[in-house]
Amino acid sequence: MFQLLKQIVKTGIKTEAYPQADEALRAVAQRLQSEVLKNFSGALTIRHVDAGSCNGCELEINALNHPYYNLEGLGIKFVASPRHADLLLVTGPVSRHMETALKRTYEAMPEPKLVVAIGDCGCTGGIFGESYASCGKVSNVIPVDVAVPGCPPPPFAIMQGILTALNARRTPVPREP
Amino acid sequence: MKIEGYNLDFFGIPGAVPALHATVDAAQWRETCRRAAFDGGRLVALWGCDDSDIGKGPAVHAALLVRPGLMVITLPVADGRYPDVSDIFPAAGRMQRAACDLFGLVAEGATDARPWLRHAAWPEDAFPLRKDFSGHQSPVSGRSGEADDYPFVQVGGDGVHEIAVGPVHAGTIEPGHFRFSVVGERVLRLEERLGYKHKGIEKRFEQMDLLQGARLAGRISGDSTVAYAWAYAMAAESATGATPPPRALWLRALLLERERIANHLGDLGFLGNDAGLAFGLAQFSCLKEDMLRLNHALFGHRYLMDVVMPGGAACDISADDIGRMRSECDALEQSVALLKGIYDEHPGLQDRFIACGRVAPELAAKLGLIGLAGRASGQAWDLRAEYPCAPYGELEVRMATHRNGDVAARVTVRFEEVFESLRLTRLILDRMPLGELSLPVPPAAAGAFGIGWVEGWRGEVFVALEAGPGGRIRRLHPHDPSWQNWPLVEHAVLGNIVPDFPLINKSFNLSYSGQDL
Numbered sequence A: 001m002f003q004l005l006k007q008i009v010k011t012g013i014k015t016e017a018y019p020q021a022d023e024a025l026r027a028v029a030q031r032l033q034s035e036v037l038k039n040f041s042g043a044l045t046i047r048h049v050d051a052g053s054c055n056g057c058e059l060e061i062n063a064l065n066h067p068y069y070n071l072e073g074l075g076i077k078f079v080a081s082p083r084h085a086d087l088l089l090v091t092g093p094v095s096r097h098m099e100t101a102l103k104r105t106y107e108a109m110p111e112p113k114l115v116v117a118i119g120d121c122g123c124t125g126g127i128f129g130e131s132y133a134s135c136g137k138v139s140n141v142i143p144v145d146v147a148v149p150g151c152p153p154p155p156f157a158i159m160q161g162i163l164t165a166l167n168a169r170r171t172p173v174p175r176e177p
Numbered sequence B: 001m002k003i004e005g006y007n008l009d010f011f012g013i014p015g016a017v018p019a020l021h022a023t024v025d026a027a028q029w030r031e032t033c034r035r036a037a038f039d040g041g042r043l044v045a046l047w048g049c050d051d052s053d054i055g056k057g058p059a060v061h062a063a064l065l066v067r068p069g070l071m072v073i074t075l076p077v078a079d080g081r082y083p084d085v086s087d088i089f090p091a092a093g094r095m096q097r098a099a100c101d102l103f104g105l106v107a108e109g110a111t112d113a114r115p116w117l118r119h120a121a122w123p124e125d126a127f128p129l130r131k132d133f134s135g136h137q138s139p140v141s142g143r144s145g146e147a148d149d150y151p152f153v154q155v156g157g158d159g160v161h162e163i164a165v166g167p168v169h170a171g172t173i174e175p176g177h178f179r180f181s182v183v184g185e186r187v188l189r190l191e192e193r194l195g196y197k198h199k200g201i202e203k204r205f206e207q208m209d210l211l212q213g214a215r216l217a218g219r220i221s222g223d224s225t226v227a228y229a230w231a232y233a234m235a236a237e238s239a240t241g242a243t244p245p246p247r248a249l250w251l252r253a254l255l256l257e258r259e260r261i262a263n264h265l266g267d268l269g270f271l272g273n274d275a276g277l278a279f280g281l282a283q284f285s286c287l288k289e290d291m292l293r294l295n296h297a298l299f300g301h302r303y304l305m306d307v308v309m310p311g312g313a314a315c316d317i318s319a320d321d322i323g324r325m326r327s328e329c330d331a332l333e334q335s336v337a338l339l340k341g342i343y344d345e346h347p348g349l350q351d352r353f354i355a356c357g358r359v360a361p362e363l364a365a366k367l368g369l370i371g372l373a374g375r376a377s378g379q380a381w382d383l384r385a386e387y388p389c390a391p392y393g394e395l396e397v398r399m400a401t402h403r404n405g406d407v408a409a410r411v412t413v414r415f416e417e418v419f420e421s422l423r424l425t426r427l428i429l430d431r432m433p434l435g436e437l438s439l440p441v442p443p444a445a446a447g448a449f450g451i452g453w454v455e456g457w458r459g460e461v462f463v464a465l466e467a468g469p470g471g472r473i474r475r476l477h478p479h480d481p482s483w484q485n486w487p488l489v490e491h492a493v494l495g496n497i498v499p500d501f502p503l504i505n506k507s508f509n510l511s512y513s514g515q516d517l
């Protein structure tokens, strides 16, 4: 136990400064404009669905919750059910065998149903493309707000993508008095 | 060429891993498998192919490991039927079912003839890997929206109920379906259903040439990108007769060991976390992240994608880089030793690890468990030690093996392999030869056949490649160790409680993408 506590003290806080939202990543702005900030109350919940990735993108999403990136410190939390989620992170090209599961997950989410597609595969279908077994990019199956390229995109890029999705929603709506 | 005990004419397959190839008839197909099993060998892979474009019919191939080395046998099956071997090698069952889904080749006598990789994306009478399959569909199909009704095995009895989990899971992991039959909390039976991530990788390869294929090979299972890229490069070099320069081979080994360390660090963190020690995840993930950042700085990619290429390596290291990796090794060794001490002495953690998810060595041997999980259940196979390709022959890899076969044993094997990989990394850095990084790969002759076989962090990755006209790929089968190991997860959870499943599953950490293809 002593060793454990000593190691915690020695390690200290590893979290780094947060990135600024990158407006260039925004794919769809209009859909977001009618929504309001108060839907989030300053806290965001995310559900992740792997729709057919090579599992490289998952490694980077997992990294988001590690001390260096500490996404929870931003008030952003991964949840187990789509019914609790404001935002859906989707990785991979959508395999035809995951098409139904992805649609159902999307349908189960409450409004405003933000969707961020992760990785070259999520953006375009990537190296797997469209075929008898793959539907290609995520937006072929469900509406996508922000697409984050990269193979896999590093954690910072994923965070920027999430922040962009939020900002897109926040900007046009004036705060309530 | 003859091998004692096998009444077959073998031809040598050139390349980094010595292997033999023979064409067999139906009786010899079974006889060869039986003989290999009797001698303590095992099934490495089984796959189908369609040679109708070159004036032949379909065929099945099997790669068997026998004491003298790797043996590939090919059975032409004009009528699409061949004898089942899943009674000899249980691991063959799912591979045969996949060959049926993709080629319509039927293993006669097999007890389980349900589809494996096919759900609802293509009809029962269509076979996507046949050469005449013209299955390009619109981006969103009508068919795949339908749910198919897969006949799971039902368990009867008083108080037995089913828990269906997936394909979408609660955490950030890959999709698959698990059907538990339980009484109270105890698991009576687990049945897996995979194939959700099937995205047509093998068909995709057939639209590529040898160089393009390297990128795709590195994305079959992203966490094993170096192992796949190396196995692919080895297969391409074996088919074309290219020999990569020594420095490239040493660089590949360096990258493979870095991939092993990074994955083991990540798993050790998650295993601590799944057993309630979040401290472990925080600590190990920092160590892993430091390593990924150094990967990015030295090799241009956090997970080392696209740095191993047919003909050599697409990266290089300077004397300064060697210094950085040496200090990284020192720091890692110290931290991991300290964390191992904490894990070993943490009563709560050990209580969850010990005797949980046990696969006894006898069962592991019977069902063909391999790789890291196999070594935790007394299956002493590690290609780096037993059938070393250059440069492993000079490194004398010390294999980690245990007999308990529980989560604790799989944790221990990971710790030991991290230390061994650090030792190997230092040796590689000390002895790294100078010279060229890559040599041009000559064009492959149509019909040329090559194989690659590499011990990745999860287990052995096997690639069989056949070249077509114009330097293109005619058929490529990549084989993940998860094919062999997934069925053992079904056994490992028996008698355990449902809440221990995530921990047991993580202790194997198998690839869905690698087996779904």
Ligand code: SF4
Pocket: A052, A053, A054, A055, A056, A057, A091, A092, A093, A118, A119, A120, A121, A122, A126, A127, A150, A151, A152, A153, B219, B222
């Ligand atoms: S974008 Fe790259 S890392 Fe992500 S799933 Fe696709 S191939 Fe894998």
